[in-house]
Amino acid sequence: QVQLVQSGAEVKRPGASVMVSCKASGYSFTGYFIHWVRQAPGQGLEWMGRINPNNGDTIHARHFQGRVTMTRDTSISTAYMELTRLRSDDTAIYYCARDTGGIYDSTLDYWGQGTLFTVSS
Amino acid sequence: QSVLTQPPSVSAAPGQKVTISCSGSSSNIGKNYVSWYQQLPGTAPKLLIYDTDKRPSGIPDRFSGSKSGTSATLGITGLQTGDEADYYCDTWDSSLSAVVFGGGTKLAVL
Numbered sequence: 001q002v003q004l005v006q007s008g009a010e011v012k013r014p015g016a017s018v019m020v021s022c023k024a025s026g027y028s029f030t031g032y033f034i035h036w037v038r039q040a041p042g043q044g045l046e047w048m049g050r051i052n053p054n055n056g057d058t059i060h061a062r063h064f065q066g067r068v069t070m071t072r073d074t075s076i077s078t079a080y081m082e083l084t085r086l087r088s089d090d091t092a093i094y095y096c097a098r099d100t101g102g103i104y105d106s107t108l109d110y111w112g113q114g115t116l117f118t119v120s121s
Numbered sequence: 122q123s124v125l126t127q128p129p130s131v132s133a134a135p136g137q138k139v140t141i142s143c144s145g146s147s148s149n150i151g152k153n154y155v156s157w158y159q160q161l162p163g164t165a166p167k168l169l170i171y172d173t174d175k176r177p178s179g180i181p182d183r184f185s186g187s188k189s190g191t192s193a194t195l196g197i198t199g200l201q202t203g204d205e206a207d208y209y210c211d212t213w214d215s216s217l218s219a220v221v222f223g224g225g226t227k228l229a230v231l
Contacts, residue, residue: 035220037166037222044123044207044222044224044225045158045160045211046222047211047219047220047221047222050220061219061220062217095165097166100171101154101156101172104153104215105153105172105213106156106213107154107168107171107172108156108158108168109168109177111165111166112165114165
């Protein structure tokens with residue numbers, strides 16, 4: 001069965017960086033985009049960007065330009081999202097999700113369990 | 122401020138029908154497919170509707186999706202207390218070259 005398993009919760013200081021991993025199983029990892037979506041406490045969903053695991057191409061939301069890097073390691077079917085220069089308002093649950101839609105589409109059919117990271121001094 | 126506009130909350134009685142709207146523009150809903158997600162408290166979102174009006178395997182036909190112009194609608198019939206959740210719409214925005222989400226709608230089944 002399709003599964004996306006994310007790394008565990010983290011606590012970081014403002015200004016630090018954090019990397020979240022998302023290990024895929026049960027399907028061909030290179031066949032589907034992986035998106036990253038975050039949700040601040042009590043807030044809605046916010047799209048961060050996506051990566052094409054086949055060739056590594058990425059698209060990021062403008063809000064995160066310059067601070068987010070999305071990569072993948074096809075040998076272990078894992079996607080990574082690194083966020084730098086952390087601020088307190090980056091405290092959120094971060095999700096990875098598989099996309100079965102096309103290039104101009106968003107059909108997020110499987111989601112990871114979420115990774116909470118807290119930014120606090 | 123979300124690119125897609127949803128009502129913050131809706132409510133209806135068990136067994137009744139409710140609709141949730143998602144308003145966008147010609148660069149997003151007006152030209153691209155819409156998806157809907159259900160998020161139960163403390164859990165990851167779950168895909169309910171994709172390609173505007175299609176249901177994934179396992180989603181009951183009580184859930185439906187439609188679109189007219191730059192607005193999309195999620196319909197839920199035969200409401201159950203288990204339907205109490207937050208609901209989000211999303212689509213691709215061709216001007217932003219980005220996925221955009223609605224702000225979410227909290228459904229109360231009273």
